[in-house]
Amino acid sequence: MMSEFPDDRTVNIAIPQEWVNQLQERSRQTGRPISELLREAVGQYLAIDILTSSPSPVELELLKREVSDLRRKLFVLEKTAVSLELLESRVATLERRVGWGTVTPGLSNPPVVDDDDEEIYDEPDEILTDFLPD
Template structure:
């Protein structure tokens, strides 16, 4: 890769908002977002220190920390504060309540008239 040059183009305001949001989420500059997008489009390696993988690793670490905090909060809750659900009876008492899988009558409506 040779010397870097500066390029510019006009983009819709909606794109600018999306680029700024991505940059904020990844804690990087908007120019790096645009650089990486162009590199990806051209099939080139962006070679930036702030790669998408690094950003995802940071996000996963943050989510793990939040999950651990939530787990601690749930464990510290009073057992009496939990809602108790009623037990559901799942066994069948009588054979009279048994429902057959086959219908009592055979439906022919879906067949062509010559096959009815």
């Protein structure tokens, strides 16, 4: 098998199964091989800054993928923010149309009153005394 770098060395180490699981999950999420993730982690541990040295073609490809992934995530977040703003604006408009500050679920169906209901046409003094026993 040909190495990605001509002077690469292979290192075998034993790591806990939990780390293996986390590496597999991160690899699945990012679409990057576990070997790249480990190489990046070792590089960070040794304080190797990819941007200060000439990046290899593999490192450039890795950076391109990361930038592409970040752009996709930013697009989704911006789209979500715009959707939330539109929804918030729509809710505010509906609240103004209904005339309520907030919509209360129990008040969605106001009581129905017949046109011939005489109690609606009570005199003011009758309205004030209707609740008293006769």
